[in-house]
Amino acid sequence: MSKFKKKNVPTEAELEVLKVLWKTQPATVRQIHEELNKKQSSAYTTTLKMLQIMHEKGLVERDETNRAHIYKAIYSEEQTQSSILSNMITKAFGGSKFDLVVRALGETASTEEISDIRDLLDSLEENKK
Amino acid sequence: MSKFKKKNVPTEAELEVLKVLWKTQPATVRQIHEELNKKQSSAYTTTLKMLQIMHEKGLVERDETNRAHIYKAIYSEEQTQSSILSNMITKAFGGSKFDLVVRALGETASTEEISDIRDLLDSLEENKK
Protein backbone atom coordinates (compact mmCIF):
# COMPACT_ATOMS: atom_id res chain seq x y z
CA MET A 1 0.00 0.00 0.00
CA SER A 2 1.64 3.16 -1.15
CA LYS A 3 1.35 6.24 0.97
CA PHE A 4 1.15 9.12 -1.44
CA LYS A 5 1.07 8.89 -5.14
CA LYS A 6 3.92 10.98 -6.42
CA LYS A 7 2.50 13.74 -8.51
CA ASN A 8 3.54 13.29 -12.08
CA VAL A 9 2.84 16.75 -13.31
CA PRO A 10 5.68 18.02 -15.49
CA THR A 11 6.83 21.60 -15.29
CA GLU A 12 6.62 23.82 -18.30
CA ALA A 13 10.11 23.18 -19.57
CA GLU A 14 9.70 19.49 -18.95
CA LEU A 15 6.56 19.50 -20.99
CA GLU A 16 8.44 20.95 -23.93
CA VAL A 17 10.89 18.09 -23.78
CA LEU A 18 8.10 15.57 -23.53
CA LYS A 19 6.41 16.98 -26.59
CA VAL A 20 9.52 16.27 -28.60
CA LEU A 21 9.74 12.77 -27.23
CA TRP A 22 6.15 11.97 -28.00
CA LYS A 23 6.78 12.92 -31.59
CA THR A 24 9.99 10.97 -32.06
CA GLN A 25 10.26 8.44 -29.36
CA PRO A 26 13.43 7.03 -28.39
CA ALA A 27 15.86 9.81 -28.98
CA THR A 28 19.26 10.98 -27.88
CA VAL A 29 19.85 14.21 -26.04
CA ARG A 30 21.36 15.60 -29.20
CA GLN A 31 18.27 14.91 -31.24
CA ILE A 32 15.97 16.32 -28.64
CA HIS A 33 18.12 19.36 -28.29
CA GLU A 34 18.16 20.12 -32.00
CA GLU A 35 14.43 19.84 -32.15
CA LEU A 36 13.94 22.15 -29.19
CA ASN A 37 16.28 24.70 -30.66
CA LYS A 38 14.05 25.17 -33.65
CA LYS A 39 11.72 27.00 -31.36
CA GLN A 40 14.13 28.73 -29.02
CA SER A 41 17.82 28.32 -28.59
CA SER A 42 19.56 27.21 -25.44
CA ALA A 43 22.71 25.40 -24.46
CA TYR A 44 23.09 21.71 -25.07
CA THR A 45 23.78 21.10 -21.42
CA THR A 46 20.49 22.69 -20.54
CA THR A 47 18.63 20.05 -22.44
CA LEU A 48 20.87 17.39 -20.99
CA LYS A 49 20.24 18.59 -17.46
CA MET A 50 16.55 18.65 -18.09
CA LEU A 51 16.58 15.05 -19.20
CA GLN A 52 18.65 14.03 -16.20
CA ILE A 53 16.22 15.66 -13.83
CA MET A 54 13.28 14.10 -15.56
CA HIS A 55 14.99 10.78 -15.28
CA GLU A 56 15.38 11.19 -11.55
CA LYS A 57 11.76 12.16 -11.26
CA GLY A 58 10.70 9.13 -13.20
CA LEU A 59 9.26 11.02 -16.11
CA VAL A 60 11.56 9.42 -18.66
CA GLU A 61 13.57 6.25 -18.89
CA ARG A 62 16.82 5.77 -20.68
CA ASP A 63 18.99 3.16 -22.21
CA GLU A 64 22.54 3.63 -20.98
CA THR A 65 24.06 0.83 -22.95
CA ASN A 66 25.87 3.13 -25.29
CA ARG A 67 27.69 6.31 -24.57
CA ALA A 68 24.90 8.47 -25.88
CA HIS A 69 21.93 7.62 -23.72
CA ILE A 70 18.65 7.03 -25.40
CA TYR A 71 15.54 8.48 -23.82
CA LYS A 72 11.88 7.57 -23.86
CA ALA A 73 8.92 9.12 -22.15
CA ILE A 74 7.45 6.88 -19.52
CA TYR A 75 3.97 8.34 -19.72
CA SER A 76 2.09 8.88 -22.95
CA GLU A 77 0.83 12.26 -23.97
CA GLU A 78 -2.69 11.18 -23.10
CA GLN A 79 -1.69 10.05 -19.64
CA THR A 80 0.18 13.24 -19.04
CA GLN A 81 -2.66 15.41 -20.21
CA SER A 82 -4.92 13.51 -17.89
CA SER A 83 -2.73 14.07 -14.89
CA ILE A 84 -2.29 17.73 -15.71
CA LEU A 85 -6.03 17.97 -15.92
CA SER A 86 -6.76 16.18 -12.72
CA ASN A 87 -4.20 18.27 -10.95
CA MET A 88 -5.91 21.34 -12.25
CA ILE A 89 -9.38 20.15 -11.41
CA THR A 90 -8.25 19.75 -7.85
CA LYS A 91 -6.50 23.06 -7.61
CA ALA A 92 -8.73 25.37 -9.56
CA PHE A 93 -12.11 23.74 -10.00
CA GLY A 94 -12.95 22.52 -6.55
CA GLY A 95 -12.53 18.96 -7.69
CA SER A 96 -15.37 19.16 -10.15
CA LYS A 97 -14.61 17.81 -13.57
CA PHE A 98 -17.98 19.00 -14.70
CA ASP A 99 -17.16 22.56 -13.79
CA LEU A 100 -14.03 22.38 -15.85
CA VAL A 101 -15.89 21.17 -18.89
CA VAL A 102 -18.52 23.81 -18.42
CA ARG A 103 -15.87 26.46 -18.30
CA ALA A 104 -14.08 25.07 -21.30
CA LEU A 105 -17.19 24.91 -23.43
CA GLY A 106 -18.87 27.86 -21.89
CA GLU A 107 -18.26 30.96 -23.78
CA THR A 108 -16.68 30.25 -27.08
CA ALA A 109 -17.91 26.86 -28.15
CA SER A 110 -18.84 26.90 -31.80
CA THR A 111 -21.79 25.00 -33.21
CA GLU A 112 -19.37 22.65 -34.80
CA GLU A 113 -17.51 22.00 -31.58
CA ILE A 114 -20.77 21.32 -29.87
CA SER A 115 -21.76 18.62 -32.29
CA ASP A 116 -18.30 17.12 -32.05
CA ILE A 117 -18.73 16.84 -28.34
CA ARG A 118 -22.11 15.21 -28.85
CA ASP A 119 -20.50 12.58 -31.00
CA LEU A 120 -17.90 12.07 -28.34
CA LEU A 121 -20.57 11.51 -25.72
CA ASP A 122 -22.30 9.02 -27.96
CA SER A 123 -19.18 6.97 -28.36
CA LEU A 124 -18.48 7.12 -24.66
CA GLU A 125 -21.84 5.57 -23.95
CA GLU A 126 -21.25 2.97 -26.59
CA ASN A 127 -18.13 1.83 -24.84
CA LYS A 128 -19.94 1.66 -21.59
CA LYS A 129 -22.31 -0.96 -22.95
CA MET B 1 -3.60 49.85 -28.72
CA SER B 2 -1.94 47.62 -26.21
CA LYS B 3 1.02 45.59 -27.28
CA PHE B 4 0.81 42.38 -25.35
CA LYS B 5 -1.95 41.37 -23.07
CA LYS B 6 -0.40 40.61 -19.72
CA LYS B 7 -1.13 37.04 -18.83
CA ASN B 8 -3.42 36.93 -15.91
CA VAL B 9 -2.75 33.45 -14.76
CA PRO B 10 -2.31 33.35 -10.98
CA THR B 11 0.36 31.23 -9.40
CA GLU B 12 -0.59 28.46 -7.04
CA ALA B 13 -0.26 30.48 -3.88
CA GLU B 14 -2.11 33.36 -5.45
CA LEU B 15 -4.91 31.05 -6.38
CA GLU B 16 -5.32 30.03 -2.75
CA VAL B 17 -5.76 33.64 -1.79
CA LEU B 18 -8.22 34.22 -4.58
CA LYS B 19 -10.32 31.27 -3.49
CA VAL B 20 -10.76 32.88 -0.10
CA LEU B 21 -11.67 36.18 -1.66
CA TRP B 22 -14.25 34.67 -3.96
CA LYS B 23 -15.94 33.13 -0.97
CA THR B 24 -15.97 36.23 1.21
CA GLN B 25 -15.39 39.21 -0.92
CA PRO B 26 -14.15 42.28 0.38
CA ALA B 27 -11.90 41.19 3.20
CA THR B 28 -8.98 42.42 5.25
CA VAL B 29 -5.61 40.74 5.25
CA ARG B 30 -6.37 39.48 8.72
CA GLN B 31 -9.54 37.76 7.63
CA ILE B 32 -7.93 36.23 4.62
CA HIS B 33 -5.01 35.09 6.68
CA GLU B 34 -7.16 33.38 9.30
CA GLU B 35 -9.07 31.57 6.61
CA LEU B 36 -5.92 30.39 4.90
CA ASN B 37 -4.48 29.15 8.15
CA LYS B 38 -7.27 26.70 8.59
CA LYS B 39 -5.64 24.69 5.85
CA GLN B 40 -2.01 25.32 6.50
CA SER B 41 -0.31 27.75 8.79
CA SER B 42 2.01 30.50 7.75
CA ALA B 43 3.09 33.91 8.95
CA TYR B 44 0.75 36.85 8.76
CA THR B 45 3.24 38.81 6.73
CA THR B 46 3.30 36.07 4.17
CA THR B 47 -0.33 36.58 3.42
CA LEU B 48 0.17 40.32 3.48
CA LYS B 49 3.03 40.13 1.03
CA MET B 50 1.01 37.91 -1.23
CA LEU B 51 -1.79 40.43 -1.35
CA GLN B 52 0.64 43.25 -2.04
CA ILE B 53 2.17 41.39 -4.93
CA MET B 54 -1.21 40.52 -6.32
CA HIS B 55 -2.13 44.15 -6.04
CA GLU B 56 0.88 45.18 -8.09
CA LYS B 57 0.06 42.57 -10.66
CA GLY B 58 -3.46 43.80 -10.91
CA LEU B 59 -5.09 40.67 -9.62
CA VAL B 60 -6.76 42.37 -6.69
CA GLU B 61 -7.83 45.86 -5.84
CA ARG B 62 -7.95 47.43 -2.42
CA ASP B 63 -9.56 50.15 -0.46
CA GLU B 64 -6.91 52.04 1.46
CA THR B 65 -9.21 54.45 3.17
CA ASN B 66 -8.74 52.88 6.54
CA ARG B 67 -5.65 51.56 8.15
CA ALA B 68 -6.58 47.98 7.47
CA HIS B 69 -6.83 47.75 3.72
CA ILE B 70 -9.77 45.94 2.26
CA TYR B 71 -9.20 43.65 -0.67
CA LYS B 72 -11.31 42.42 -3.54
CA ALA B 73 -10.54 40.14 -6.43
CA ILE B 74 -10.60 41.93 -9.75
CA TYR B 75 -11.42 38.87 -11.80
CA SER B 76 -14.21 36.49 -10.95
CA GLU B 77 -13.60 32.83 -10.35
CA GLU B 78 -15.14 32.07 -13.72
CA GLN B 79 -12.88 34.49 -15.54
CA THR B 80 -9.86 33.13 -13.77
CA GLN B 81 -10.76 29.55 -14.50
CA SER B 82 -11.15 30.48 -18.13
CA SER B 83 -7.76 32.04 -18.38
CA ILE B 84 -6.14 29.15 -16.58
CA LEU B 85 -7.81 26.85 -19.03
CA SER B 86 -6.86 28.74 -22.12
CA ASN B 87 -3.31 28.95 -20.90
CA MET B 88 -3.32 25.23 -20.47
CA ILE B 89 -4.94 24.50 -23.78
CA THR B 90 -2.12 26.35 -25.43
CA LYS B 91 0.64 24.73 -23.47
CA ALA B 92 -0.49 21.16 -23.15
CA PHE B 93 -3.20 20.50 -25.68
CA GLY B 94 -1.78 21.92 -28.85
CA GLY B 95 -4.33 24.69 -28.77
CA SER B 96 -7.23 22.34 -29.13
CA LYS B 97 -10.06 22.91 -26.74
CA PHE B 98 -11.72 19.82 -28.08
CA ASP B 99 -8.77 17.67 -27.13
CA LEU B 100 -8.94 18.98 -23.64
CA VAL B 101 -12.58 18.12 -23.29
CA VAL B 102 -11.98 14.70 -24.76
CA ARG B 103 -9.26 14.09 -22.24
CA ALA B 104 -11.37 15.36 -19.40
CA LEU B 105 -14.35 13.24 -20.26
CA GLY B 106 -12.39 10.37 -21.65
CA GLU B 107 -11.82 7.73 -19.13
CA THR B 108 -13.85 8.27 -16.06
CA ALA B 109 -16.96 10.05 -17.15
CA SER B 110 -19.96 8.52 -15.43
CA THR B 111 -23.27 8.05 -17.13
CA GLU B 112 -24.62 10.81 -15.00
CA GLU B 113 -21.87 13.19 -15.95
CA ILE B 114 -22.47 12.43 -19.57
CA SER B 115 -26.09 13.37 -19.43
CA ASP B 116 -25.21 16.51 -17.53
CA ILE B 117 -22.92 17.49 -20.35
CA ARG B 118 -25.65 16.82 -22.87
CA ASP B 119 -27.90 19.19 -21.01
CA LEU B 120 -25.14 21.73 -21.04
CA LEU B 121 -24.77 21.43 -24.79
CA ASP B 122 -28.50 21.84 -25.24
CA SER B 123 -28.51 25.06 -23.31
CA LEU B 124 -25.49 26.33 -25.17
CA GLU B 125 -27.34 25.92 -28.44
CA GLU B 126 -30.39 27.56 -26.98
CA ASN B 127 -28.39 30.66 -26.24
CA LYS B 128 -26.98 30.66 -29.69
CA LYS B 129 -30.35 31.02 -31.31
Place this chain on the structure above:
DNA sequence: CCATGACTACTATTCTTTTCGTATATTAGG
Protein backbone atom coordinates in the same frame (compact mmCIF):
# COMPACT_ATOMS: atom_id res chain seq x y z
C1' DC C 1 48.47 6.40 -31.43
C1' DC C 2 46.73 10.60 -30.36
C1' DA C 3 44.18 14.88 -31.09
C1' DT C 4 39.62 16.34 -31.79
C1' DG C 5 34.91 16.16 -31.18
C1' DA C 6 30.99 14.65 -28.66
C1' DC C 7 29.04 12.77 -24.39
C1' DT C 8 27.81 12.69 -19.31
C1' DA C 9 28.18 14.40 -14.67
C1' DC C 10 28.57 17.95 -11.58
C1' DT C 11 28.36 22.65 -9.98
C1' DA C 12 27.08 27.22 -10.13
C1' DT C 13 24.28 31.07 -11.63
C1' DT C 14 20.04 33.24 -12.62
C1' DC C 15 15.08 33.93 -12.25
C1' DT C 16 10.76 33.37 -10.17
C1' DT C 17 7.85 32.25 -6.44
C1' DT C 18 7.03 31.82 -1.62
C1' DT C 19 8.03 32.76 3.04
C1' DC C 20 9.34 35.52 6.87
C1' DG C 21 11.71 39.07 9.96
C1' DT C 22 12.22 43.80 11.12
C1' DA C 23 11.15 48.66 11.13
C1' DT C 24 7.79 51.97 11.49
C1' DA C 25 3.23 53.93 12.00
C1' DT C 26 -1.42 54.00 13.87
C1' DT C 27 -5.01 53.01 17.00
C1' DA C 28 -7.28 51.95 21.24
C1' DG C 29 -7.47 50.79 26.25
C1' DG C 30 -6.03 51.69 30.85
Place this chain on the structure above:
DNA sequence: CCTAATATACGAAAAGAATAGTAGTCATGG
Protein backbone atom coordinates in the same frame (compact mmCIF):
# COMPACT_ATOMS: atom_id res chain seq x y z
C1' DC D 1 -0.74 60.18 27.82
C1' DC D 2 1.61 56.10 27.15
C1' DT D 3 1.83 51.25 26.40
C1' DA D 4 0.31 47.19 23.95
C1' DA D 5 -1.75 45.43 19.96
C1' DT D 6 -2.07 45.49 15.17
C1' DA D 7 -1.23 47.58 10.44
C1' DT D 8 1.69 48.26 6.33
C1' DA D 9 6.05 48.46 3.90
C1' DC D 10 10.34 46.77 2.79
C1' DG D 11 14.07 43.72 2.24
C1' DA D 12 15.94 39.55 2.15
C1' DA D 13 16.20 34.52 2.89
C1' DA D 14 14.56 30.01 1.24
C1' DA D 15 12.81 27.01 -2.20
C1' DG D 16 11.96 25.64 -6.90
C1' DA D 17 12.78 25.79 -11.85
C1' DA D 18 15.69 26.79 -15.73
C1' DT D 19 20.11 27.76 -17.79
C1' DA D 20 24.81 27.37 -18.58
C1' DG D 21 29.91 26.50 -17.77
C1' DT D 22 33.58 23.22 -16.80
C1' DA D 23 35.87 18.89 -16.06
C1' DG D 24 36.64 14.46 -17.23
C1' DT D 25 35.74 10.43 -20.34
C1' DC D 26 35.22 7.93 -24.46
C1' DA D 27 35.57 6.95 -29.29
C1' DT D 28 37.16 7.61 -33.71
C1' DG D 29 39.28 9.42 -37.97
C1' DG D 30 43.64 10.74 -39.64
